[in-house]
Amino acid sequence: MIIVMAGGRSTRMGKEKPVLRVGGKPMLLRVYGEAEKAGETLVTLSRNTPKTKEWCLRERIPFVETPGRGYVEDVRWLLREFGPFVSVSSDLPFVRASDIGSIAKAFDGKTSLTGVLPLERVPGDLKPVVYRGYAVVGLNAVGAEGENFFELSNPLLALNVNTPKDLKLAERIAKLVGR
Template identity: 70%
Template sequence: MSFPIIIMAGGKSTRMGREKPVLKIAGREMLLWVYGTASRIGETIVALSKNTPKTKELCIHEGIPFVETPGKGYVEDVRWLLEEFGPFISSSADIPFVKPSDFYAVKKAFEGRTSLTGVLPLQKIPKDLNPLMYQGYAIVGLNAVGVDGERFFELENPLLALNVNTPQELKLAGRIARLVKGSGESEEPQ
């Protein structure tokens, strides 16, 4: 069974102070980094809300499919999306260095019932990052939303720990993108 990938891009961006999905990293909107990777894996939809009008404009301009959620909060929007679409793979719009292999790993492990919360073991977290920690893991913005229970799912990509929430993290993402680009890899994360 194939589950859609839904990119969560409807938050208020209170720590950043501006609408995050349209902020540029190495000259390209953060949402386009994530969408470019996700859309290579399968059906991908952007979930936005009244909180993200510039993101809606970007989606319209780029021809990216989107849905507007009620915008009452992350948990409420996830519940609404689950009712509308059934089980799905969820990605934050602010994890620009997500790779196809990350999506494939979640897709392979997800059977549609038990939700998967993407995590990284502490030893995989680059020292300059300060991710959300819970029960000895870093919680990352790549998950699967099911209908019955939840379990942690360990991922391998250490750059998933960079969830771009602050101006400092945006600058760090820009430096990382330039390093990746300078190493001969494409600008878009692989």
């Protein structure tokens, strides 16, 4: 199962990120569309995302509401409710079905896989979260037995839209890549 994480508070952005448009399309629809191509997909919402819930109802996108106490707590809740899953953040506007499929294929259902990019693959304008020499991206496989890194190749996964500045950059990139 693929789960699109769309229930966060969006504190740095100041508004619900999943409904913000990149390339004329809400990020939620961009991410969900790619995830759905890769397999059975469900969106997670919480009390923090009422507008996103409206979109899911309008577009008939399957969703579940999590407790909304924070990312880690919601992931643990999802693991208990659904078992192992692939997680993709709703603020990754340039994720592709092939990215999701590659981590899903490598996932053994037990050991979590944290999606990462080698730093040399990260475009210069982006300032990703760096851990152990890699850029950490919002595409993961969630299991219950340990964790490994999983190297991805799509450099645009380094753009996680968290701030208004990130959103402007995503808009520029969408125009350049025609997505």
